[in-house]
Amino acid sequence: MKKVFGRPRSLKEAVLHYCPGCGHSILHRLVAEVIDEMGIRGIAIGVPPAGCAVLAYNYLDVDMLEAPHGRGCAVATGIKRILPDRMVFSYQGDGDLAAIGTAETLHAANRGENITVVFINNAVYGMTGGQMAPTTLLGQVSTTSPPGRNATLDGHPIRMSEILAGLEGVKYVERCAVNSPPNILRTRRSIKKAFQYQRDGLGFTLVEVLSQCPTNWKMSPVDACKWVDEVMAREFPLGVIKDTGKRGS
């Protein structure tokens, strides 16, 4: 009998700790699948964040170096500059990348560091229990925006991908989602493209992935997946934000 589906080689035989309906597990799998498909497991070095994915090194079966909160792009820069022929990626959430790590992300992008960032955006601080994130939508209730996010008092949700796309060093940015089979397949293609650009030495690549967080959104997994399409994607439109093409310019 032919085996048509199995656990990717680059995903460890571990039970993931993520909540039911969470997008992290899917995204971990996609990263692992792409690493397998490209045959880069032996040369991949990942940088997990602080946040829900802090334990990513227990799941992804590649070498990994934990970064302090928000510093993924700085840590990845240090690795990549010393080992330029390795495939270096960070995996960061919205709080990690778009709040505490804004400077590290922006400047690594501006230097055109030849690294790939997998940026998972669920519009909330998940691990710490549902506080307001830089990407929390206006009106969205969180434990630190109990009446809903207020533009005057709390600011607007930040669109990091659009900001980064304006930088010369950035070669590819796409916003995807993992809330439906078509979106999951698109995310997989996008991650592969970003890794391919890195392999070709083009520069900074980032894939933003909108992810559902049923626990902190206080929704059922099905409703959370719908909310990504119907609400979140209106603030954070899906699609290619920047693609310089294979020539990198």
Added chain:
Amino acid sequence: MNRVLIQGNRAIGEAAIRAGCRFYAGYPITPQNELTEYMAEHMRKADGGVFIQAESEIAAINMVLGASAAGARAMTSSSSPGISLKQEGISALAADELPAVVVNIMRGGPGLGNILPSQGDYFQATRGGGHGDYRTIVLAPASVQELADLTMDAFDLADLYRNPVLILADGMMGQMMEPITFKKPKPRSYEEKYVLKGCGNGRSRFIRALILDALSMEEHNWKLHRKYQVVSEREVRCECFRTEDADLVLVAYGTAARIAKGAIKRSREMGLKVGLIRPITLWPFPSAAIKAVAERVEKFLVFEMNTGQMLEDVKMALCGKGSVHFYGRPGGVVPTPVELTKVIALQYKTRNNNA
């Protein structure tokens, strides 16, 4: 001819490159800019050398974290306020058991303070500095020659103990020029198994500081503690200067120790038998050497360019023995040997009166 006239900050840079440092990330701050500039000029000419002007001190130390894990001898440098920012990464390096060299060319503080020589960061340097139960080895050079020598040693110590090593100097040390000879660095000895470079066909590895289980976290803390105990036993360095016949012994490090030596020369000319214990490692602290001198000497004068920080370590070393006095000038004031001689003469006389 290897003998050169060179500024302290530049000597650190040259010594680091000669010692095989191949990654430097830094951010401009006075009075250590010449070190960053030296690295900008020379690091990229070294084989495989990487220089990055980071967007912040925090980014710089975290780049060092990545480079160190990837197997490079890595360094960053700054001055007091910048070192405060780096503490997150220094704590992470200690937790991850990764080597790195961090240079602090101290200036007056707290806050932004000023850009003048000071020793106000002693507590920060010798107590770990960042959060958590950890230590860093702290080297305190007192000449440009020592800046160069100790920079090379710092890389060896960092590798040996897989721990960040601090070089604690001040604006005076960084800015002054002296003739020095670069020693021959030892070949690097660092096991490949500690380097994260992609798992090849083998088992993947990870380096992390998050240990959620209390018992495991406790064991990691004890493991680090045992390492620090070994460091305490093996790596203490200090200079005893004219302590053999001294009635009064000063304890001072770095720039303050140079001033102390000038004051001791003057005091000796006045017939006062004064000596100096100069800690070269501030952590581990040369407590045993101080205790040994206290077998014979009653009176100690701690002299620092702060309000009295190392003073606490001297008191702990003496454990009630002898009497300890303190003279300090914080905030960037550099006292003269003449000024200190007056203090010594007063203390010396007081002692004789008491005797």
